[in-house]
Amino acid sequence: MDARSVILERISSSLGRTGRLNAEGYVPITAPAPEVPHAYRTASDLSTERLIEIFADRLADYNAGVARVSAAELPATVARLLDEADDIVIPADLDRAWVGEFAGRVLTDSREEPQPVDVLNAVGAVVTGSTTAIADTGTICLSGPHCGRRAITLVPDHHVCVVRAADIVEIVPQAVARLQEAGLSTAPQTWASGPSATVDIEFERVAGVHGPRRLDVVIVVDEDEPEAHAGTQAAAQADPRDSA
Secondary structure, X not given: OOHHHHHHHHHHHHOOOEEEEEOXXXXXXXXXXXXXXXXXXXXXXXXXXXXXXXXXXXHXXXXXXXXXXXXXXXXXXXXXXXXXXXXXXXXXOOOXXXXXXXXXXXXXXXXXXXXOHHHHHHOOEEEEOOOEEEOOOOEEEEOOOOOOOHHHHHOOOEEEEEEEXXXXXXXXXXXXXXXXXXXXXOOOOEEEOOOOEEEOOOOOEEEOOOOOOEEEEEEEEOOOOOOOOHXXXXXXXXXXXXXX
């Protein structure tokens, strides 16, 4: 048996499969995989209020802007965040009411009619929705409706992302479950924790290398959600760039 066959046999064996050798090489025979116990936490009992508080705290720590608003306040908030942009791009299926108060040009993008990369590189900002968000890591998960193609959330320098409070979960396994329930397990996904940044060999922090240099997250709270405590709301509305 050659080395390749040995390696394939060991991989199959570790996955609970068996196989055989023939003239074409190693042919795995699929068998039921062994049940793997989940020794990690997959659920949470935190309230929506607490999830918002943790999520906002993580975002501020990453130097992302964060605002907490009602659905009625959303258009004005988005317009305020886009005050430096002359034009923006949005997914074709995004609710236009979200950017209704923006005075500039609004471009739409879809898989059927994608905007060229040079156009995306020139627009002032992108506005999208989100599928879910993870409070524990301050992460937004983009995939499926209202999130657009990966290109529109990675090329423009400023990303305004709308997150519904009801879509915030505490931990990663919950977010993965949400994506699976939405049928997005094999769909393109972008997970972002704050604005894009990296550190070079001399420990110089560089922003905007792999994605947007600026990220603003707008948390939309349903009317039947409890009101924030004064301290929590003040923290959620604060923009960390104001003190930078």
